[in-house]
Amino acid sequence: MLEKPLSFWGGVDPREGTVVSEHHPQFGISLRERVLVMPSGRGSSSSSSVLVEAIRLGTAPAGILLREPDPIVVLGAVVARELYGVELPVVALDEKDYRSLSTGETISVDATGNPAALHSDTDQRTGEEHGS
């Protein structure tokens, strides 16, 4: 879980999938193949490109859960499906569901239906201190 919004452009290195923005409190953590939970996207309109590039290189998060819908993040996922046929679920959560999540938890995200389904298994925490 990220405490603060993150811009993929200028904020994430798509070669590694790590947070490279020094302005972000979680500078240095890896987003790769984790479920990224953050309040919203932020900043540059180039963020969709960086997200698609990360998806192409396999360094992207496994899914993205937001408190506020962010068209730039959604667009990255839509284009990745058009270009490479890769599905990356992006879900906007209500405040209650958002608050129920915590770092290190194992969750499954099914965004094929509407609304999307979120399953959490609190018995299977990974114990990661810096997971997303």
Added chain:
Amino acid sequence: MTEPELTPYDEDLFSGRRSEAARTAMSIILQMARVAGAKRLIDVRSAHIDGCLYHGRAGLDFAERLAAAGGRVVVPATLNVGSLDLLHPGLFRGDEETARLARRLMDAYVAMGCEPTWTCAPYQLPERPSPGEHIAWAESNAIVFANSVLGARTERYGDFIDICAAIAGRVPDAGLHRPENRRGQVLFDLEGIPERLRHEDVLYPVLGHLVGLEAGNEVPVFDGLPESTTEDQLKALGAAAASSGSVALFHAVGLTPEAHSLADALHGGRPTRTVRVFPEMLVRARDSLTTSPGRELAAVSLGTPHFSITEFGKLVPLLEEIGRVHPRVDFYVSTSRHVLSEIEERGWLPVCEEAGLRIVTDTCTYVTPILRRRHGPVMTNSAKWSYYAPGNIGVETVFGSLTECIRSAHVGEVWRDEGLWAGD
């Protein structure tokens, strides 16, 4: 999810009868329209395309696939910066393979009929959108300027959707295209800022940086900016607020087209909250834009967003004053080829060259490897540059006013105008 109502034109594009590229463009626009809950699509008069900056293979795959599938823009479409300075190719210090791919990307967009303007400040070009006109602009600083200062209407478009909008000439009727979403929300009361400081250029990027952090993606309203506030100042303010936050529209009472009065900016309602801005808040915001305590400078970089002709008008006398920059300091200004041709016409180029200024066009010093790897921080008058350069190109930054930057470039180390931020 709402299913947007399509016109026969939309259906025609979506059917793929016109081109496969038009089908792809319409498919992506429709998916975004559903997410945004748009009831219909609307026409746009122009587009500004951000996708021509190389971020990796994905952007190139997308552009070349569209171009090969018959993608052609149906509205005037200007191009944002690319990764290369096509007029001064020797400035690029990246690897050859990246340069080759970056060039292919720029060529793919030109092949689709976009204009090779290569600037992040399309509002400095002769043709500007009119108030109330719907446009599809990408690039966060251009978006906030178009919405706020020009009064045109664009949503926060980004890579991919920008070219789709230009190929279809259509966008979802959502977000900042709709009047109800343009209502001012957070009120920034500037009465606590000393009058003299309100006339200094350096206030605007710092205020923007602060406002971006405070406002997030709400619409800020400024009460208390002087009537003399310039477009360059509003450019710096918007660019900074769109970097530290997601500001895509602001209103400045008495200055911007949708804010003849405070009530006008708030659509007759009340602000969600009021933030009183005091000098100590500005000083904290200013200090957070300097990441290095170092004094010996490696370089000075101006022109983010692209330097305007009026900014050159301020720079040239300062250069005449100092004569030449310190031999240890690399001194760059990023601008558009359009503005470069204007400064050539005005006879300002020799002064710039004699001072040791390297003019970068078509790109910007913080998005591509141009700066030499050297010891010491880079000084800038741009909050946006200061915000993004450490992550993008791995440099440390020192923020200062234009005069502080020029004097520092001359002496080779950080020079401060001690009176600049002093309270009155």
